[in-house]
Amino acid sequence: MPRQVDHDERRRRIAAAVWRLAAAGGLEDATVRRVAAEAGVPARQLQYYFGSRDDLLLGALDLLNRDGEAEAQQRVAALGATPAPREVLRSILLELLPLDESRRQRQLVHAAYFVRFLADDGLRERIRDTPPELEALIALLLPEQHRDEADFLLAGAAGLQGAVLLGQMSAERAVELIDRQLDRLFPAAA
Amino acid sequence: MPRQVDHDERRRRIAAAVWRLAAAGGLEDATVRRVAAEAGVPARQLQYYFGSRDDLLLGALDLLNRDGEAEAQQRVAALGATPAPREVLRSILLELLPLDESRRQRQLVHAAYFVRFLADDGLRERIRDTPPELEALIALLLPEQHRDEADFLLAGAAGLQGAVLLGQMSAERAVELIDRQLDRLFPAAA
DNA sequence: CACGTAGTGATACGGTCGTACCAGAATGGA
DNA sequence: TCCATTCTGGTACGACCGTATCACTACGTG
Incomplete structure (x- = not known):
């Protein structure tokens, strides 16, 4: 050779x-x-x-996508050996926000592919799998009767991504909104 | 002439x-x-x-955008003379979902413009105004201390839009999730 | 020390792009 | 009636597009 x-x-x-x-x-x-x-x-x-x-x-x-998954798993792993469910969930949701240049760029690229995802069959497969997988993971972290809350939480984080990318909302505010929802779903008493 | x-x-x-x-x-x-x-x-x-x-x-x-606003106002007006705040809010949130071909196409076009919004200065102005305006409107419909809930609700609807467009979630399920959130924010007692 | 293969570099081709250009058709006011 | 003006249609131009092609270099292996 x-x-x-x-x-x-x-x-x-x-x-x-x-x-x-x-x-x-x-x-x-x-x-x-x-x-x-x-x-x-x-x-x-x-x-x-x-x-x-x-x-x-x-x-x-x-x-x-490979890079993104690796980064995400690394951040979850950084939470320690036996992290609280709330912290794992928070980490996953924050992965959807452009909190650093790496995530920001990745999310912008995804946005650029978005419409093409729908027309191109090869591309459509490549994403239809991922988020149901995420939904299932989140469902595991929340009490079973909170299925609806889990799904809406995920959607909320995705929506906040758009608002932050467009400069309509600060990243800090987006994180705050997610934390408020987590406060509600994980009562201090528990 | x-x-x-x-x-x-x-x-x-x-x-x-x-x-x-x-x-x-x-x-x-x-x-x-x-x-x-x-x-x-x-x-x-x-x-x-x-x-x-x-x-x-x-x-x-x-x-x-002109078409979209007209359609939205028409649907809100169809709620009657003195609609309940919950119904107005619901109508606004549902405007963000691709519930008919008109909305679906409009949202797809917006998605196609998304990345360009960020680079092009002329386009950026054209959207930075709209959603804060929406936030303010929603804030009016909810008790004042629910500011965070209003913002997250809006983000959640936007996120559901993406999931439905990508075929990851049915439109019915998205509407159901929004209704569950509204159930929570407008207790039956009130 | 060759030899076959992995990788490089330049160029050429047909097609499409955005836009400028210009001659002519249609029509309301003088 | 005829002119000024609004609008149309076709075409031409230079730039860039994605891709195929072909000669060439470099090197691990026999």
């Missing part, structure tokens, strides 16, 4: 360029040539490592 | 084509030529009635 190269590193470098462009101006700004320029590699490399443009956008999204 | 033509009708016809394309495939599908074909008019007319492509997208968004 000739010249060995770190494929994953190359793909990640290119994917990161896709993220930056998509977060800043939507998917239409993530053209092959522009992504190549942003990544600092010849356009030919995108063909070699991803294939067509659609494959590139798909691959970049997969890497983004 | 020569040949008089209904400008508003032309603009609306073209804008509707923008909506259909943007809702189906995102803003990048709304090219000048494709919009013209979808609207059934020569591409030259888009130039004449809107100017540049950016002006077209901006104008189409304005028309969309």
Whole structure:
């Protein structure tokens, strides 16, 4: 075998360029040539490592999701060995808010893919699974009769994400609103 | 003056084509030529009635918002002369869900514009005003100490919109979740 | 030390993009 | 009637798009 190269590193470098462009101006700004320029590699490399443009956008999204899940699990793990259910739930909900540049960019990229999710069959599969999974996890953390509250809590966090991204609400306020809901669902007496 | 033509009708016809394309495939599908074909008019007319492509997208968004507000007010008015606060609030929240094709398309178009809202200064102004206005309205309908609940309720409805659009949740379930929250905030005793 | 393979680099092609341009058709007021 | 003006239609241009192609370099293995 000739010249060995770190494929994953190359793909990640290119994917990161896709993220930056998509977060800043939507998917239409993530053209092959522009992504190549942003990544600092010849356009030919995108063909070699991803294939067509659609494959590139798909691959970049997969890497983004992998990163996101890893970050989220890391933050949950940081809560300690036997964290209180409330703190686990809080950590999951806060994962949906753009509380740092990493989450903010990830959520912007997701927003850029949003409409395409609906039209593209391949993409639709890639998200229809995730949030029911989240719902189930949250349901585990709340008393069983709170199923409705769990679902609405998740939706609320997602909605707050939008408001914060658009600058309509501060991140601090969003966190405060979530904490107020948690206060209600986890009474101090318990 | 020569040949008089209904400008508003032309603009609306073209804008509707923008909506259909943007809702189906995102803003990048709304090219000048494709919009013209979808609207059934020569591409030259888009130039004449809107100017540049950016002006077209901006104008189409304005028309969309005007339509949305009119529809919403109409539905609120349909509640009768002196509707109960709970019903007004419910109507406003349901306006955020894709409960019919009109709302669904409008919300999809908004989603298509979302990332662009953040980058484009002209667009950012066009939305930063609206939802604080909504927050204030909702605050009026709830007891004053429920400010946090009002804000979270609004966020929850927005989050449910995303889940329903993505097919992760049925519209009926979303309405049910909102009604459960309203049950809590408007105790039967009151 | 070759040789076959992994990876690079440049370029070319057909298509579509947004927009400028211009000649002409239609029509209300003089 | 005829002119000024509103509106239409077609076309042309340069830029950029995604992708295919092909010659080339570099290197682990035999």
